[in-house]
Amino acid sequence: MGICSGKQQPSRHAKQHLSEIKRFAKQNIRQFYRFGKVLGSGSFGTVKVGYSVRDSKEFAIKTIHKYRMREQFYLVLRELDILTQLDHPNIIKVFEEYEDDMYYHFVMEYCSGGELLERIVEKGYIGESESKVIMQQLFSAINYLHSMGIAHRDLKPENILFASKDKDAPIKVIDFGLSKKFRNINQKLQRMNSKVGTPIYVAPEILSGDYSFQCDEWSLGCIMHVLLCGNPPFQAKQLDKLEVKIKHSEVDFSFTAFDRVSSEAKNLIKSLLVKQPKKRITCEKALEHQWFKNMKLSSHQQQLTNSDHQKILRLLHTYANSSKLKKETLKILINQLTQSQISQLKEVFTTYDKDCNGTISIQELLQIMANLGFKKSEEELVQMIKKFNNINPSSDDITQDTQITYTSFLSALVNCKSFLNKERLWNLFKYFDSNNQNFITIEDVRKAFEREGRQLSQSKLISLFQEIMQNEEQKTIDFEQFCQMMQDNLYNSNNEKNNLEQELDCFEN
Known part of the structure; x- marks a missing residue:
């Protein structure tokens, strides 16, 4: 996230007075986090390691000096609006x-594995099998980004981090400071004309000043080239000569490292580095490319049995029928888990996300159920997923309503007795009870959502509370009542029914 460095001059139409900013929690961050070593700094602020006071989990905390960035704060808001x-x-x-x-503070994922660029420099280049895993994750992330109507516009190895130092750690795309929405409120495509990005990864149409989201696919082609040989596809000492090469030269496979690279990989690079944007392969199509065929499943994905899939479907159902406050609390739990704790959950998500677009669709769930020999209509599954997403079942909108997001899916997987132990429940309870009163009020819930940048109306807060209250006079929730809320609609493997058809009849309700 590039909020510590200024990359653009502010538009006089885009400036926003600080007094108009309402989204940030006016709470003492040091009540929740301890600050550690400096990870980086810029002209507007610093990035430090932060440790949760509840469980010492590591985060990255970006701190921006309010008045140094007064004129460019709209850039921070735009980036935050996109990331959230x-x-x-x-x-x-x-x-x-x-x-x-004096400051704004942003609590983010801490990626301890370093930049992709550092790994490339250390090794000279990345082997094809490892590059394939990295590129699949990149195509998935940018395909998802484009489906949300957003172009990144500054993809490069420096803006790709590894979540941890583990050999198979996932990558994370960062720095959305130059990102921009390319669809307006009517879903119409909007052209872009700002000359942005890093020269050796910039698409030719950006140099011409008229482009759309396909500029990201070009950058991915450059990254893939760098991964496999250690060098960008187009190089020159002078910027004007580099721009000429980008616009007119063909991709260079003469590097020795390419002698060991498959023809499928070279073909994909060529398809990404097509000069005409409309003829350039999209991320969605790239994920279907021959290069990704026969990719090895992880050991955990290989171990998923029919019984495991049945349990997962039951977990989705129990989550769908949980209270709204419980669902939100489970999402908070996911954010508190470490990378090692979340890795197997992520593998399950990846198994279900067959098209690698970052969400679980109706079609993907139907396919899983068909493989189990269980048949339900699409409409029945639509109704269940609407409940899953807290959408009115009578809603006619079946676009966003019938997708299961990453965090929601993981939240459903942890909604089980074996995972929600007393220690985790206590940490969740104290997330809301930040004043150590040993009970939670509506105001505590409001402040918890405020810290996440979400402003809930009083009526919505009351609705969340009333859903779990035993009577209208009750104004607080103690730890015992909190545990009861979290244990309602809880999946318990000890009480499984033998008949999957009976267990999943709930999809009709």
Whole structure:
């Protein structure tokens, strides 16, 4: 996230007065986090490691000086607005937002594995099998981004981090400071004309000043080239000569490293580095490319049995029938898990996300159920997923309603007795009970959502509370009542029914 460095001059139409900013929690961040070592700094602020006071989990906390960035703060808002819309396993997440008299603070995922560029420099280039895993994750992330109507516009190895130092750690796309929405409120495509990005990864149409989201596919082609041989496809010492090469030269496969690269990989690079944007392969089509055929499943994906899939479907059902406050609390739990704790859950999500677009669709669930020999109509599954997403079942909109997002899917997987132990429930309870009163009020819930950058109306807050209250006079929730809420509609493997048909009849309700 590039909120510590200024890359653009502010438009006089885009400026926003600080007094108009309402989204940030005016709570003391040091009540929730301890600050550690500096990870980086810029002209507007710093990035430090932050440790949760509840469980010492590591985060990255970006701190921006309010008055140094007064004229460019609209860029921060634009980046935050984009990031808070996104929910993908390979895109960096912003968890919470704070402000005090002097600073804005943003609590984000901490990626300890370093930049992709560092790994390339260390090795010289990345082997084809490892590059394939990285590129599949990148295509998935950018395909998802484009489906949300957003172009990144600054894809490069420096803006790709590894979540941890583990050999098979997932990548995370960062720095959305130059990102822009390319669809308006009527879903019509909007052209872009700002000359942005990093020269050796910039698409030819950006140089011409008229482009759309396909500029990202070009950048991915450049990244793939760098991965496989250690060099960009177009190089020159002078910027004007580099631009000529980008516009007119063909991709260069003369590097020695390409002698060991498959023809399928070279074909995909060529398809990404097509000069005409409309003829360039999209991320969606790239994921179907021959290069990705016969990719090895992870050991965990290989171990998923029919019985496992049945349990997963039951977990989705129990989550769908849970209270709204419980669903939101489970999402908070997901944000509190470490990378190692979340890795197997992510593998399950990846198994279900057959088209690698970052969401689970009706069609993907129907295919899983068909493989199990269980048949339900699409309409029945639509109704269940609407409940899953807290959408009115009578709603006619079946676009967003029938997709299961990454965090929601993972939240459903942890809705089981074996995972929700007393220690985790206590940490969740204290997330709301930040004043250590040993009970939770509506105001505590409001402040918790405020820290996440979400402003809930009083009527919505009351609705969340009333759904779990035993009577209208009740104004607080103690730990015992909180545990009861979390244990309602809880999947318990010890009480499984033998008949899958009976167990999944709930999809009709």
